[in-house]
Amino acid sequence: MQVLKFGGTSVASAENIRKSLAIVAQAAAQGPVVMVVSALGGTTDALIGVGRAAAKGDASYRETLSQLAERHRVALQELEPASEFHAEVHQAELAMQFDNAAALCDGVFALRELSTRTLDKLMSCGELASSLIVATVAGYYEMEAIWVDARKLICTNSRFGAAEVDIATTKKKTTIFKEHHPQKVWVVPGFIAADAHGATTTLGRGGSDYTAALLAAALDAEKLEIWTDVSGMMTADPRLVRSARPIARISYQEAMELSHFGAKVLYPPTIQPVMQRGIPLWIKNTFAPDDYGTLVEVAPPRAATVVQGISSIGNLTLLNLEGSGMVGIPGFSKRLFEALARERINVILITQSSSEHSICVGVNAQDAAPAQVAVDEEFATEIAAGRIEPLRPEKDLAIVALVGENMKDHPGISGKLFGALGQNGVNIRAIAQGASEKNISTVIRAQDVRKAINVLHEAFFEATKKQVNLFILGPGNVGSKLLEQLARQQPHLLEKLGLQVRVVAIANSRHCLVDENGLDLTAWPEELAQAPAQTLEEFKELIISRNLRNSIFVDVTANPAAAGIYADLLAKSVAIVACNKVAASSDYAHYAQLKSLSKEFNASYLFETNVGAALPVIGTLNDLTRSGDVVRRMEAVLSGTLNFVFNHYDGSRPFAEIVRQAQAEGYTEPDPRLDLSGTDVARKILILAREAGQVMEMSDIEIESFLPPACLEGNVEAFYTQMAAHESHFKALYEDATVAGKRLKFVARYAEGRAAVGLQQVAPGHDLYDLRGKDNVVLFYTDRYVDQPLVVKGAGAGAEVTASGVFADIIRAARL
Known part of the structure; x- marks a missing residue:
């Protein structure tokens, strides 16, 4: 038995459904297949919006539901031959799903109340409708297919919104169902299940992956394939790192770490059921089925790189419990975690100083307020006595994590991590590393995530290439010659020195030309003349706000005001290359300050051309x-x-x-x-x-x-x-x-x-x-x-x- 799961993008349109069914047909030629499908892309979010609108008394939910029903009707119409005798019956079955959703929302509208139980029922409409469409059309691909209601197979508790699965009951039901239904292809809606009373539950966002894994484990499948819109797990989020590349083979443990730390390709609970059974898990691309993808397995070949991937979690808040009254007193950690557990607050990261003076935990930002209340109440006596400080939350943070089996017992990884971030002015607020050494997690400012991930990807995966981002002020006589030289030498620098030197911005006293992907150095004079006006202060803020890795401000002016922004840039770890002599020959205190900032923030301050042009x-x-x-x-x-x-x-x-x-x-x-x-x-x-x-x-x-x-x-x-x-x-x-x-x-x-x-x-x-x-x-x-x-x-x-x-x-x- 093979289990193939297709995500929302894989069934987002009639054309995509055809591609998905073609993949299933090919797999079915090799043996029985369970095809698990998500809702059509965007449907679940739309249904949540419908429910919330109804609860607020906003009657627009009816129009949104009508549009969703029409989208599904058109998809089925495009897929089903017009001459098919049963076409009207199939359309009626599909329409009934949205009629049920409309009736449910009418009740919500009347009561002005949307419970988690009702929302689960409403959200189930998406997967039920998409799977009905796919099961109906599967027959036209000459597959012996049957639609299977996941609620008849997967049993959960009654925790609506993110129900917990009864593994034993699920396996029993699935095994019995298999004995009585020998069809070659099962089409199963993902994400949904039912409790012991038959009430519809859901498995959490991304739960279709989990559905597929549960069925694979229950059926002792030979493999589980997750079909999505990318060619496997990547070394980093490709939306943040352009040079990210697929990971061919990875262990269950590494995949679990990456999925937990924000790798969107895989829903974290997916791995556990198949890992326990040793079932290989493939992540494949529906739109490039010949790509290798990523194979998740028990013992993959040793990777060529020490680090397998870099991932992140945003929207994080750190909670710091500090006080001298904690030192040497047992039980504080237990009370802290019990207080958080009572509020059902998940702890993402934990770190404690060896002095026992403080404990730091990371939680989702939305949990910060109730967590603060719960902890302050738990330690109210100690806070009142001054032995402990009130809980101090730090907001707008994120976790960036390095993951890899080969990191274990490999010296220098942490040093390389901290060095790369430090050279680019990324401050590390907290650090956590498990004893397994598969993961090193750092807490940084949320606004630094893009730069941090690019810097680390460059350090661990692109040893032969380093991207450098230039902000050039003063494209006059010398500046224009510099730009000519840069344009001429860019290929040489990349080939011989591994430096990808990009000019991100060019500014003069009137205009500023910007392109974060790198300017065309053959056309900049005309483009600069048409560029927006920008003050020197705005140019400085542009450099800081773009927050690009390996940024260098190049001052090719004699402007005293330009020299006045050096300190602010150095304090943000932006390197300075100055043709301008004003700063180095200004008051000694200012000169010394710039030299000090350069050392403190590890940002070069170079001004060789201040004396003797290019002479050393x-x-x-x-x-x-x-x-x-x-x-x-x-x-x-x-x-x-x-x-x-x-x-x-x-x-x-x-x-x-x-x-x-x-x-x-x-x-x-x-x-x-x-x-x-x-x-x-x-x-x-x-x-x-x-x-x-x-x-x-x-x-x-x-x-x-x-x-x-x-x-x-x-x-x-x-x-x-x-x-x-x-x-x-x-x-x-x-x-x-x-x-x-x-x-x-x-x-x-x-x-x-x-x-x-x-x-x-x-x-x-x-x-x-x-x-x-x-x-x-x-x-x-x-x-x-x-x-x-x-x-x-x-x-x-x-x-x-x-x-x-x-x-x-x-x-x-x-x-x-």
Whole structure:
């Protein structure tokens, strides 16, 4: 005997019923079949709504029932040949089910009362109607079929709504029925049963699975197949994790854990009856019958992965019983659970501190209020005496669980779990693990479930791939080059580094373009121009609210306000990659706060391009200090702009013209006065001094300006006008250096806690003398590099180069 159960989607329409019957016909060719069917998709919810509407005195229930009856009539009409002599009889039998439901609802409407017993009777209409349709049509597939009322086979107690099954009586009735009904195919309505008095009961939502399992166990079936709309149990909920994949083979225990923790494919009580009898359970896809699905069995082959699946339960509330009066006193746990049991409150999770100072249990959110009342009443004396605190509920939580037989005695699983969640800012409120080590459960905020499951699936099932989500602010000169580089390198990053780098949002000062699935990096300029307006604060909230795993905020601006949102993002474990120098050169307290937040929340804060564009200046400095070296002195040319200007100025062209050329070629800051005044270089040496361990403010940097004071007055155009007016000043600077056989370089200096920037005449033989074009150079004099400095030298300006430096920081952040 084979038992095949078909869910609501599998019988939701005439076409789906045909597919289901074709599967049964194929199975019947191999031997007798019990076909258990659910109500047509959506019917049970509709019937519950009908009952509640009638109880409220809302007469619209009549129209809803009429629509349900018509839906079933049409389904039967589409399936049954028009010439069939018995068609009218079959339609009348079907209509009678909805006439009975209407009569029941009329009584509810009159009394304004809907009991659980009445609701069970009303809900049974769905499975009764669908199974009648299927049994009627089965004959056209040349199957010897009979409709069997499940209420004649499955016996329960009288706990309406979720009745408990009398296993022995059910087996006895089913065995006797089998002896007298040798038909090849039984069509049985799922979900419904009857108590000892013949009153209709139900087995709880998802109970059709349970019906099938009970019959399989009672009949000693060779197998049980659950036909649904997915190809088996999945490694995670595919609605939350796009890369979730089917689990081919799994043990009963693992399947039970996953189904309990929210795997929607299987109703949790289903497993127990077949597990006791050792009956294999297949989960198959009605719409892809050739797919392997999932085989649940006693001893499956050892899985290739340590973890079999990841699942979750939402709508959870934690109840914390705490107090010093609990320590060393026996009986508190017993009283707590007895108080909850009296209110028929199911405990989902339990954890207790080793100090015995607190006990924490998880319950469904709807049970939290009665649970709090019951427990506070139970411990009223201790609460009044101050030995125990009143029960403290924590709402809006969820459980995320790892499940797998191979986790037993396998070290490092918990560490990997906690590390993956911690790196993405997912706080774990409680932890529970059974002695069997098949399940590790964590309680987290409900809003973090999607991110947590994706992070864990990536860690345990996608070791070769890591998804990274970028939020880019400032698609200007450097930002647009960065986006070009990202578009070009995305395939390479995935293939060689296992990084799936997605740009989720691009924002400028006017618009914000967002696509959580990743933007098309070939069409973003046009799409951004049409995108909605968004403030910087709204952009920050967008990043936080999307709550995507491995999020990185990329600031490619010079905007002080943008730097102002770093702290909030780091506190949410969003990594920061900053081309913007403002934050790292702001007040030392703010700089230190950002560094601290980065460590506290395990979120990278990288700003290599703040000094030397793509040159590894900060990275080299960090490597020196981390390895125990001490930086004693630094000497550097840190402005590609100024180096470009002084390398090109020889008095034959006006100084102002050379500066304009540098700006046109993208070497200057948006405001070139920051470069020419020395402010930008001062920021850079300040950042290096801080990274070397020095506590220093911007006011501590001595800026030796070479510009006449008038050049710094007014706006940018006035700046150029004044430079032109003072051409003789710049020519004199050049000529003085030339006469001395030297070259002009704008040099930053740091030594023993003091720093300065200014124009210097550099003699031949000096490391700075031959610096060409827009190159930068940094000389590190340390305890290890005393006489011969460690030199970092290369292009220090330009949009393409700077973008590549930002790109490199993104990859560093992604791989941490």
